[in-house]
Amino acid sequence: MATDLMAAATATVATERHAFIRIRDVRKSYGAVPVLNGISLDVAEGEVLVLCGPSGCGKSTLLRCINGLETITSGDIAVGGRSVSTARADELQKIRLATGFVFQNFNLFPHMTALQNISIAPVKILGLSQRDATDRGRQLLERVGMAEKADVFPFQLSGGQRQRVAIARALAMEPTLMLFDEPTSALDPEMREEVLQVIRQVHHDHGMTMVVVTHEIGFARNVGSRAMLLDGGQIIEEAPARTFFTSPTHERTRRFLRAIVNE
């Protein structure tokens, strides 16, 4: 009995230590409208968590809460051992420094060239020299296949190209965690693959922790280590990515997966 307890305690300590993101009973509402209804989950270091769910299920909100772009109503979120929910402005900034966020609508800075978009934060936030940041920017543009577009403004780029620059911009801060908020859903089908390819590459090269909100089943199955269905602000099903997409246990998950396949 005592050994059982000991074993259980050690196991808890072990998961606590490896939980890079720790979310406990998070609730969030906009006024009287609840969006997240008590979400608890851990994401281990190096893990790729895929979040699925119908629109309005709270998946994007959850992602934004992890980065402190939204404040939660109750519960706690910690990233790398630091609490996001109770962080002061400067602490929150530190957490964000270590977190890359890729938006559905890219949100590139329109008044800067592709290269400037990537180098501005390393210069102004990390204090890199302009030259080092430019070098880093050019390397990253090369990695996302955009080397020849360095001096082009965002309005001159296609959606897929914009998203690749946005990914490079996030990588320039050398984050330990990447959050992707439906990175391909604003793109034409042909452009989706070029962006997914870049994300696969990033995962392959860095093995960094990722949380990806996406409906790209093929991608999620290959890259994702775990997948989760959110509905009504709650986790409906959680399973290893392969099992999740091939043999989901909940009827809600099956219905959802059928719907996106038929899309």
Next chain:
Amino acid sequence: MNYTFQFGVLTDYGPYLAWGLWHAWWTSFPAIIFSTLLGVVLAAMSMSRSRLVRGASIVFVDLFRTLPVVVLLIWIHYVLPILTGASLSPTASSIIALSLNGAALACEAFRGGLEAIPQTQVQAAQSLGFSRWKVMRYITLPQAFFATLPSLTNVHITVIKNVTVTVLIAVPEVMFRAQELTVQFFRPLEFYTGAAVLYVALIWGYTILMRMLERLQKWQPI
């Protein structure tokens, strides 16, 4: 109408009249610079999280937007010395009055430009670790600048036009000189028409400069 045109007086006194443009420019140009800088600060203040800072900006804008420029000018030039004991030159008083009024107008122009920047730009910058101040400095203000330029040009034109009221405290700009010459030679039509042409030329030249500045924008909003 039995007025005999004698535009010939302008060949003799035109240069004296035109020299008034120099004074008009050196009164309005500093006022343009001050009102623009102060306008940016006021607009940034109006976006502050502190109610006190926001309130200060609103009070300033409402006060100097509603005060007629003539009243403001006279008050600064004749009342302020009574209260403080320090008297200002006519040009200094004019620059202050025009700057205060212009800043209130410029603030509203910048506020409009800043509010037009989508919130997603702020979030993108925040996610990269930008502080509120740096978001404003590097992301929202530079974008708002170009969005604001056309309305900022209007503000600057208003500031330049307001230079004409400084005639009341004897700043030797064009209108003052036109009045002076008219009293001397009884040729109001010639001198006031000359003043009109000179001001139109000055302001028109200024708008051309501002349009050139607008063309420096190489990017487009997306």
